[in-house]
Amino acid sequence: MLWWCEDLNLPVFEPKDVAGRCERFVEVKITQPADPRPAFPADIDITRGAIADELGDWELAEALVPMDEVVLLNKIPGYADQADEVIVRGRLIGHRFYDVFEGRWRFRPLYEGVATILHERRGYWAVVDMAELPQGYDIHTDKIVEGRLPEERYRHVAVSTADGKTHGVAKLFRGRRLHVVKSWRAKPPLLPGRPSTLAEAAELNREHIERRAQEAVEFIKAVAEKYKKPVVVSYSGGKDSLVALDLTARSGLKFYVYFNDTGLEPPETYENLKAVEERYGVEVIVGAAGQRFWEAMEKFGPPARDYRWCCKVIKLGPTTEALKSRFPQGYISVVGQRGAESFVRAKTPRVSPSKWVAGSVVAAPLQEWTALEVWLYIFLHKLPYNRAYERGFDRLGCVVCPANEMAELALVKEAYPEIYGKMEVALRRWHTEEEVKWGLWRWRGKIPGDVARWVKREEGAPLPVRITAKGQSLELEIDAEPNAETMRELLKMVGRPEGNLLRTKKGLVEIRGAGGRWFIRAPDGKTALDVAALVVRSAICGDCDLCVHWCPTGALRRTGPGRSFKVDEGRCIGCLLCSSACPAAQYLVYRNET
Structure with a gap:
């Protein structure tokens, strides 16, 4: 729960901590998971611009969103x-x-915003001769007593009943009708507020933040004591991993810092990494992907939200390479993960085994923290945060990530035109202008309903492998030709190749094809998929080497760049963990709808 101290115009986590300094509190009612963050000047400029464009009044925008006060933003669904x-x-x-x-x-x-518009008679507003404002109701012009309406349709208008007891927000429709979007019992307008800063908010909440911090430090120490492995802070350049790093430093433990350089980071992240090195004087291990993203895109096509091959190629691959050899017995990875970031992370335990490096564990000291708590800790301790946040970004990482919203991609286009331009050129090789314009490249399967409705399209772009299932047989259409020698080597994992046949424990598998078209008939569907995965792996490889790193017996080794592998039949146990790790096998076969 979050409160607001009206005396100081600052957010408060625990009113009892500020007794004597604050007397008047109001509960801040925000949508779950309630992960508010502070608005930086760039955020305020964006918000003011949105208000001025929507309501036709720049002075109103400045009054509603002051630059010299603490303003919070809370991400919400529904749009x-x-x-x-x-x-x-x-x-x-x-x-x-x-x-x-x-x-x-x-x-x-909404709410106090609408009340202020009506009270000041600024922007677009209307008082109507009605006793209530039913949601979905169309108000015709003969019901409007007074007001100022926009010329452009679909703009929002603050609405009040004539008695002032009910407020609402409406959209202007054809015929100058006001379509009521939402209504509520009238609230009072915003009262004047004193200037306030994030530094003041941090100091006011010092006791709460330090309690949080001390608990997190003890948690890190307890995990280190339990597992007795080297401690490695996974640092991304983001706010959360920065606080996780500082808390680890406060624990007094010896630790390392790991930075995954995907090659797609904003320039400010590299500057921030230098500042972090200087502040903490700790060894930074770098796992660099180099040009792997762009090289892999030539084979896989652009990544998508349901086609995240990039995470394995430019994140997990370099990370495994950098840390597995350095810490062969495993390590403790301290991460900045927070449960409020997503449903998946909310369900993730605070301590969990690493999926990628055997014997390693992942510890998340900030699992229950909010973004506001993280930011106030940063301001309280004057940590060197990434200045990319001051551009209006609320999260950092790969700047062309398919998980980005269009708002974020528009910001990337403005802030980093060179890398965005390179991505656009690459996208146009695989996608139409429409798909690039509307961001449809971010899905390969079903486009989500809210997006599908406004683009009038349900399916994303096709994958570079198409699979047609016919009983226990599969037909593959691959945009790349398999490497015959590599295919023969990989097939040894499940049987003995004999011409167009593969003798497996479950029976004979027939494999026929040439170029990019292949036919597989197997004793059962699972065997057919396993064989198809090996065929695809011999055609498309992202050079991540996760297959080699995941092999529990060392049976698989790379013999050259790209699709060049050898299998030691004496060591191979046929577990196919290599296919589980391979992005081509996973995304183009096992998760590929047939």
């Missing part, structure tokens, strides 16, 4: 792209949301 609740003086004044069709941020005023 086709990125959207945030805007919290000013502890009150929700509205939603800012990115309109993909118009390619810009917009604003929907």
